[in-house]
Amino acid sequence: MSTVFLALQTNDDTRPLIEAILADNPQAVLREEPAMVKIDAEGSLVVRRSSIEAILGRPFDLQELQINLISLSGHVDETDDEFTLSWAH
Amino acid sequence: MDMKASKKKLGLKERYAHLTRGLDWETSYQKMDDVFPFDKFEGIKIHDWDKWEDPFRLTMDAYWKYQAEKERKLYAIIDAFQQNNGHLGITDARYVNALKLFITGISPLEYMAHRGFTHVGRHFRGVGPRVACQMQAIDEIRHSQTQIHSMSNYNRHYNGMHDFKNMIEKVWYLSVPRSFFDDAVTAGPFEFMIAIGFSFEYVLTNLLFVPFISGAAFNGDMGATTFGFSAQSDEARHMTLGLECIKFMLEQDPDNLPIVQKWIDKWTWRGVRVLSLVGMMMDYMLPKRVMSWQEAWEIYFEQNGGALFKDLARYGITIPKCVEQVTKDKEHISHQVWSTFYQYGGVAAFHTWMPSDEEMDWLSAKYPNTFDKYYRPRFTYWREQEAQGKRFYNNSLPMLCQTCQIPLVFTEPDDPTKIAYRESDYQGEKYHFCSDGCKEIFDNEPEKYVQAWLPVHQIYQGHCFKPDVDPTAPGFDPLAAVLDWYNLVDGQDNKDFNGSEDQRNFAAWRGMATRND
Numbered sequence: 001m002s003t004v005f006l007a008l009q010t011n012d013d014t015r016p017l018i019e020a021i022l023a024d025n026p027q028a029v030l031r032e033e034p035a036m037v038k039i040d041a042e043g044s045l046v047v048r049r050s051s052i053e054a055i056l057g058r059p060f061d062l063q064e065l066q067i068n069l070i071s072l073s074g075h076v077d078e079t080d081d082e083f084t085l086s087w088a089h
Numbered sequence: 090m091d092m093k094a095s096k097k098k099l100g101l102k103e104r105y106a107h108l109t110r111g112l113d114w115e116t117s118y119q120k121m122d123d124v125f126p127f128d129k130f131e132g133i134k135i136h137d138w139d140k141w142e143d144p145f146r147l148t149m150d151a152y153w154k155y156q157a158e159k160e161r162k163l164y165a166i167i168d169a170f171q172q173n174n175g176h177l178g179i180t181d182a183r184y185v186n187a188l189k190l191f192i193t194g195i196s197p198l199e200y201m202a203h204r205g206f207t208h209v210g211r212h213f214r215g216v217g218p219r220v221a222c223q224m225q226a227i228d229e230i231r232h233s234q235t236q237i238h239s240m241s242n243y244n245r246h247y248n249g250m251h252d253f254k255n256m257i258e259k260v261w262y263l264s265v266p267r268s269f270f271d272d273a274v275t276a277g278p279f280e281f282m283i284a285i286g287f288s289f290e291y292v293l294t295n296l297l298f299v300p301f302i303s304g305a306a307f308n309g310d311m312g313a314t315t316f317g318f319s320a321q322s323d324e325a326r327h328m329t330l331g332l333e334c335i336k337f338m339l340e341q342d343p344d345n346l347p348i349v350q351k352w353i354d355k356w357t358w359r360g361v362r363v364l365s366l367v368g369m370m371m372d373y374m375l376p377k378r379v380m381s382w383q384e385a386w387e388i389y390f391e392q393n394g395g396a397l398f399k400d401l402a403r404y405g406i407t408i409p410k411c412v413e414q415v416t417k418d419k420e421h422i423s424h425q426v427w428s429t430f431y432q433y434g435g436v437a438a439f440h441t442w443m444p445s446d447e448e449m450d451w452l453s454a455k456y457p458n459t460f461d462k463y464y465r466p467r468f469t470y471w472r473e474q475e476a477q478g479k480r481f482y483n484n485s486l487p488m489l490c491q492t493c494q495i496p497l498v499f500t501e502p503d504d505p506t507k508i509a510y511r512e513s514d515y516q517g518e519k520y521h522f523c524s525d526g527c528k529e530i531f532d533n534e535p536e537k538y539v540q541a542w543l544p545v546h547q548i549y550q551g552h553c554f555k556p557d558v559d560p561t562a563p564g565f566d567p568l569a570a571v572l573d574w575y576n577l578v579d580g581q582d583n584k585d586f587n588g589s590e591d592q593r594n595f596a597a598w599r600g601m602a603t604r605n606d
Contacts, residue, residue: 002395002396002399002400003392003393003396004396005393007299009318009322033300033303033379034303034304034306034307034379035302035303035306035314035318036299036303036306036318038299063147063151063155064155066147066155066159066322066325066326067155067158067159067162067322068322069322069325070298070299070318070321070322070325071295071298071299071321071324071325071328072325072328072329073328073393073396073397074396075144075329075332075400076144076145076329077144078101078144078145078146079100079101079102080100080101087396087399087400089403
């Protein structure tokens with residue numbers, strides 16, 4: 001199974017995102033690098049709006065990811081509720 | 090950031106459909122083939138443009154909103170960086186030379202990418218790719234602008250960044266990145282998408298914008314870190330566009346496979362060659378190193394690119410032929426390129442230097458199979474020469490590769506002591522190449538590459554002097570005349586970092602920042 005990844009800037013906006021992603025994806029591995037994190041995951045990685053909102057305590061539009069996203073790999077599937085990376089078809 | 094999530098009436102997918110497909114129409118006064126004259130000649134067969142689906146589903150209204158937010162963040166940081174003399178917080182002034190290479194060699198490419206995407210954003214007959222390419226065209230001009238703005242603060246204080254627009258058209262090593270984009274924008278729209286959207290964005294830009302920019306953060310350069318990550322946040326979208334374009338072509342018609350494969354092979358190799366400059370920046374130009382070029386290569390090309398090619402195998406795509414060679418080359422190229430710039434530091438718009446003992450030990454640890462055996466002895470010799478007041482500058486002009494335009498400095502994949510030379514004959518003339526990859530690209534399209542503007546040939550033909558220069562005058566110094574034409578000041582913008590004005594100024598200013606004398 002191939003790995004997908006999501007790289008985010010590290011700042012106050014992304015801390016709750018990273019927390020939600022790690023909680024929702026037990027297979028995910030966090031790599032901390034200067035000014036950024038890279039989250040690697042076997043097969044797929046999902047970012048859930050509901051999990052982020054639960055931590056933030058406010059409504060969150062998943063497209064806000066655009067602001068702090070550095071890079072990614074895998075096929076993207078984006079809906080209002082989930083942003084998914086995977087190599088599945 | 091404080092943005093209110095709006096109450097949605099339509100879902101993301103419906104909004105995307107209305108704001109892309111819903112805005113397109115079939116022309117009736119003019120034939121579609123006349124309106125879109127360029128999207129068939131390359132031989133790519135498309136039967137249903139509606140099968141194109143941009144995975145990001147970003148619509149123009151959301152695009153403006155998020156890009157504006159990125160810009161506000163970036164410019165607030167640039168202000169703070171300038172107001173607080175942020176340039177004095179970098180590790181040491183050698184670091185600025187990586188930025189010089191960036192502003193002269195990379196930022197102009199962003200502008201060319203803007204032009205390229207504006208062109209293909211007009212010429213695809215499907216509305217999905219047109220909208221996505223338009224957004225990318227705006228991103229690309231934003232990247233060139235934000236890079237110029239971020240680095241203008243350095244330009245006030247350091248040499249060599251004063252005339253990048255002129256230099257990209259003239260300076261010998263800048264013809265390497267420039268020819269890459271010239272090659273891409275003069276191809277058809279589908280090949281351009283493979284060249285830039287796929288090979289450059291998906292397979293290769295991670296290596297520039299992720300580990301190198303993370304390295305900028307490590308070296309205290311808040312300005313570059315911010316423009317780099319701000320640009321790379323757009324790249325995530327660009328990567329998915331490149332990947333979508335590949336999948337779309339391969340799914341539309343089986344006849345597209347051999348054409349796409351040839352482009353993937355060509356542009357992967359073209360990109361690998363250009364990135365050898367980034368390899369040198371990471372291993373030699375960041376005083377505080379974050380990871381070696383080889384490590385970055387393994388993460389972002391071998392693991393990430395490998396996963397991608399494994400995925401594309403179901404369409405019949407095979408891993409580019411060059412991968413076998415680049416796997417061997419990754420232990421060598423950064424050292425070979427730095428050796429070249431060290432020797433030719435007299436005609437470069439940035440300073441070069443020999444690594445310190447501590448830096449050589451780091452290189453030995455990162456390159457256990459190659460550094461001590463092939464490169465440390467050479468560097469030690471050059472350091473001895475410099476200590477004796479005989480800093481080595483190579484004043485001869487090297488043979489250039491007709492395709493990638495890099496001097497023939499790379500070695501045979503299986504013999505690091507032997508320079509690789511390849512050649513082809515075409516219409517009675519001999520053409521020279523650095524590698525099998527570059528020779529093959531030429532052999533597939535010789536009529537294109539014979540037109541290359543090769544800096545060394547141009548110098549020999551007398552095209553690289555100012556108009557009033559007389560090369561027959563007694564005591565004529567061709568190298569000085571070329572530097573003058575480049576708009577480089579000898580002894581100020583070029584040569585060794587040791588003894589440079591940059592080195593003296595940085596030491597003096599940093600002293601002033603911490604003392605009251």
